[in-house]
């Protein structure tokens with residue numbers, strides 16, 4: 001607004017009175033002050049939000065700001081460096097803007113001196129960002145290399161298969177049942193690990209790219225078809241940690257959730273021992289637990305789901321399972337002890353299980369599990385039998401003790 005095209009006649013030369021000119025100058029100044037007064041509270045608010053975010057992160061259970069492993073700590077420290085560097089840059093830039101607005105405000109109608117280039121400034125804005133980037137780069141590279149070597153040295157293996165849209169979890173060094181030691185303990189969406197174990201997750205997918213993320217325990221790691229990725233961490237604080245898929249992988253991506261349950265070694269061992277107890281099947285020899293003794297309606301489930309300790313072993317598992325999860329669903333062993341249904345979408349209660357069986361595709365849009373109830377292949381009576389049977393898929397003595405959320409003394413599960 002203060003610009004005049006070259007050659008344009010100045011107001012003074014056109015004969016405008018001195019008083020009028022001074023008045024106009026004052027109004028312009030007042031307007032600029034007003035603009036500044038409006039901007040200042042906004043700057044203040046931004047600074048407060050930044051400080052609150054930096055300071056209160058520890059209270060958020062599902063947040064990257066409350067790390068619970070040394071690995072997540074390393075990442076948090078990098079974040080702190082970047083956060084405070086960005087804060088200094090932000091405050092510096094805002095202060096410079098305020099200074100320039102005040103120092104170089106228009107005081108008269110004269111054209112300011114026209115300059116081109118400034119070697120000192122150009123050097124400054126090349127060197128300062130280079131130093132800032134170096135300060136971020138060196139510790140970042142160190143952390144990347146340290147974490148990569150930790151992946152090679154970890155000794156407790158867990159295989160993670162990204163499915164659409166759930167997680168298959170295998171323990172390659174723990175047999176799935178007493179009878180079939182060649183089969184690995186295989187579960188879904190709830191990953192039990194012993195406290196303090198140096199765990200390496202071997203991650204595989206044969207469908208699309210997923211990303212394994214437990215914010216409090218580690219950074220994200222992509223699960224890429226045709227390429228095994230590893231992720232390591234050692235969790236020393238018992239508790240239940242929230243995880244999710246962090247790479248868009250199709251319709252139900254947002255409902256590809258999981259939990260990592262970190263428990264003291266004896267509690268973990270009790271969980272494995274419970275796994276090796278065949279489920280109590282009504283009217284059947286508990287050592288054989290023949291699925292012929294399960295409700296007949298369970299026959300349609302067997303095509304996709306296995307139950308360790310029984311002869312329900314038709315469904316595919318692991319990397320060779322069907323790409324789109326058709327014919328390969330979660331292993332249902334100890335289903336009665338699981339916390340959620342449908343990869344975190346419903347709490348595991350008989351009412352919710354009924355809802356899941358009757359309205360599968362409405363509860364979880366895009367799900368590959370067919371709705372046999374809607375198709376008329378199972379009726380209310382069969383749904384009730386299935387809910388009853390699945391709820392009983394737990395050891396005869398009840399679920400193993402478990403670590404409550406946030407750590408503390410183990411409590412007996414129901």
Ligand code: CUA
Pocket residue numbers: 162163165209210211245246247248249250253254256
């Ligand atoms: Cu799997 Cu997103």
